[in-house]
Every structure is written in structure tokens, then in C-alpha cells.
Amino acid sequence: MKVYFKELRFSTDKMYQLVDITYDVEKAVRESGVRNGICLVFAPHATAAIVANEHESGLMQDILEKIREEFPRNGGWKHNRIDDNAAAHLGSAFIGADRVFPVKDGRLIRGTWQNIFLVEMDGPRSIRRVIVEVLGE
Numbered sequence: 001m002k003v004y005f006k007e008l009r010f011s012t013d014k015m016y017q018l019v020d021i022t023y024d025v026e027k028a029v030r031e032s033g034v035r036n037g038i039c040l041v042f043a044p045h046a047t048a049a050i051v052a053n054e055h056e057s058g059l060m061q062d063i064l065e066k067i068r069e070e071f072p073r074n075g076g077w078k079h080n081r082i083d084d085n086a087a088a089h090l091g092s093a094f095i096g097a098d099r100v101f102p103v104k105d106g107r108l109i110r111g112t113w114q115n116i117f118l119v120e121m122d123g124p125r126s127i128r129r130v131i132v133e134v135l136g137e
């Protein structure tokens, strides 16, 4: 079995932001040489997440608005007593910091309306890392 590991780096310029990382993830899958297997996309951060959905500007705003609504900045969270970003931790915990995709015939499988996004919830950050690990044959 092949194991291919790549670390991608992105910067964000807003507190809440969706960064479309589809191109870079698919490039990593091609570089891996894996024909059939799985692709893990993982953000090693407690205040960011990974999602797959449509790259449509209205929907992208809707997703961020829903996150803000679900995890309000001033929600009386205890973590805000030491670090004013509990909302971002909650978003990361409940949305999840990873997604797994099938790889078949050398290509990552995703729906037509499923681009892959890094979800920034505590930006701006000069560096947000995303790990892409491709496993298979």
C-alpha cells in the first residue's frame, strides 16, 4: 500500500472565511500516484474545520452565517474567560476538522457541487495548515 503525505498551507484574511482548497487537494492526489484508495483531508487546528459543498457565493455566505448563528461569539462560553475564541472551538468540534474522500482510477471522487473548503472561524491567520494523506494502491 502506498502512503502519500502532503502539508498544504493557506492564509486567511477574515475572522470567518471559506477557503476553496479543491485544486490543491486534487493536485496532491495526482502527485500521490495512488489509483484506488482514500484521501484524508485534515486541518490540525482546534478553531478551523473542513467541509465539502457548493462553491456558490450566496451559499458560502449562508454557511458562515449559520456557523455564527449556531456558535455565537458572545455565547457566555467559559473558554472566553481565558481565550476569546470559544465559538471557533465549538465550530471546529461540531463540524469536524477532517473529511475523507474515495479515490478511484487516480481521481478523487466528489459530487459536482462538492468543492472542498477549509473553514476559518478564528482568523485572520497567516498560516493555516491542511494535511492531505492519500492511502491506497
Ligand code: ZN
Residues within 6 Å of the ligand: 079, 083, 084, 085, 086, 089
Ligand atoms: Zn481558544
